[in-house]
Amino acid sequence: MAESKRRSEDAGDDRLNDEVVDEVAADDSADADEPVSRGGTATRARAKAESADERKTRKDTERVGLFARIARFFREVVAELRKVIWPTRKELLTYTAVVVTFVAVMLTIVAGLDYAFAKGVLWVFGNPS
Secondary structure (H helix, E strand, O other), X not given: OHHHHHHHHHHHHHHHHHHHHHHHHXXXXXXXXXXXXXXXXXXXXXXXXXXXXXXXXXXXXXXXXXXXXXXXXXXXHHHXXXXXXXXXXXXXXXXXXXXXXXXXXXXXXXXXXXXXXXXXXXXXXXXXX
């Protein structure tokens, strides 16, 4: 009995959720002349606030020279490098040892396969010397 009551309550919740979704969809369709944004960076308020004239004048004032762009690039590079979490000396040595060991193992595998394939090709096609 309690389980059937719980099921009916869940069904009622689903109907309420559907009604809320329908209301939101109706609100969105009321502004059909504007694109609908679902969580992006563009908002309707910003689009309305900036007219085409404001955008044109802003682009003209934002033009900067070559050296200013290069300087801004280097400032941004330095700012990004400050965000990097640099490894400690011990971590660096550990990571280096792991990489060198891995490269040595892969080198051995590739060299062994190369030697085996070379011998196999000479065995199949004969030794010309």
